[in-house]
Structure formats: structure tokens, C-alpha cells
Amino acid sequence: MPGILLMCIASGAVYTAVRVNNDMTSGMIDRFHSMPIARSSILTGHVIASVVFNALSSGLVVIVALFMGFRPDAGIIDWIIVIGILLLFTLAITWISVFFGLLANSVETAGAFAYPLLFLLFVSSAFVPTESMPGNRPFIC
Structure with missing residues (x-):
């Protein structure tokens, strides 16, 4: 999750x-x-809209995860802390x-900045529990 x-x-x-790059290259910012x-105010508006x-x-x-069976053990204080950290x-x-x-x-270049962030998610333990990962055994062919 x-x-x-x-x-x-x-x-x-x-x-x-x-969106910011599109506004910059299309002349919207000049207007x-x-x-x-x-x-x-222009950039702040973009940021506020994105955060919301x-x-x-x-x-x-x-909500979808809760409907699918995600049952966290966190209390209300823990949820408030998690929401604050995520915000x-x-x-x-x-x-x-x-x-x-x-x-x-x-626009293509502007969208490419998140690839390293997404790559880090895939090589982390975000999707696979660490218990199922191999230990510190040497790789033998």
C-alpha cells in the first residue's frame, strides 16, 4: 500500500x-x-491544485484498498501523522x-524527471516483503 x-x-x-512546462512553452505565462x-501566484496555484x-x-x-481487504493496525493518531507526512x-x-x-x-522532458523516483520504488521493499528477499548469499552460477 x-x-x-x-x-x-x-x-x-x-x-x-x-502543466507548468506547457504554460511556459505555450506563452500562457507571458500573458x-x-x-x-x-x-x-501562478506557480503557487499549480502547487495547491496538485496537492489537492x-x-x-x-x-x-x-478507500479502494480498504474495500479490497487492506486492514491496517494504526489508530487515529497514527493516521493523522501518516496523512501529515504524505501531505x-x-x-x-x-x-x-x-x-x-x-x-x-x-513536455516530454518535463515528465521524465519522475523516472528515477519510480525506479527507486521498484527496487525497494515497497511491493515485496523483505522476508521473501534472498539473504546475503554469494551468487553462484
Whole structure:
């Protein structure tokens, strides 16, 4: 379940990078600069929308997992702590994705920044319990 939640958040962050890059390359930001608004409001709007979207999609993932049989032993305080950590992680990843969306030259490049993060999830113990992994035995052909 934690690995799926992190994949959900990373996918939402990629979408933010793509939207920011699309706004930069299509001239939308130049139009906003001609209006009397704060420069930071554009990126802050992207970040807030992404965090809300990721919170809703993560909540939906948890609800589906509960229907499928996921039964955590956590109490209400533990759930509040987990939600807070996930929101802070989402906020951090979203600002990183905004940074990459601003730096990228194309939409494809903006979306590629999450591949290392997703790769780390696949080589971690997020999907496979560590008890089922091989021990420190030497590899013999």
C-alpha cells in the first residue's frame, strides 16, 4: 500500500511538471505577466491544485484498498501523522516537479524527471516483503 501511494503522488507530480512546462512553452505565462498579479501566484496555484488533486487521489486509493481487504493496525493518531507526512511529501515533490517543469525544454522532458523516483520504488521493499528477499548469499552460477 505505501508503494502504491507513493506512485500515485509521483504520477500527480509529473502531471504538474507537464502543466507548468506547457504554460511556459505555450506563452500562457507571458500573458499572465501582463496582468496585475503576483508572479508567485501562478506557480503557487499549480502547487495547491496538485496537492489537492494528489490528496483526493490518494484518499481514493486508500478507500479502494480498504474495500479490497487492506486492514491496517494504526489508530487515529497514527493516521493523522501518516496523512501529515504524505501531505508534506506531496508538497515537496510537487515543488521539485515545478522546478523541473520550469527547466525543461519540452513536455516530454518535463515528465521524465519522475523516472528515477519510480525506479527507486521498484527496487525497494515497497511491493515485496523483505522476508521473501534472498539473504546475503554469494551468487553462484
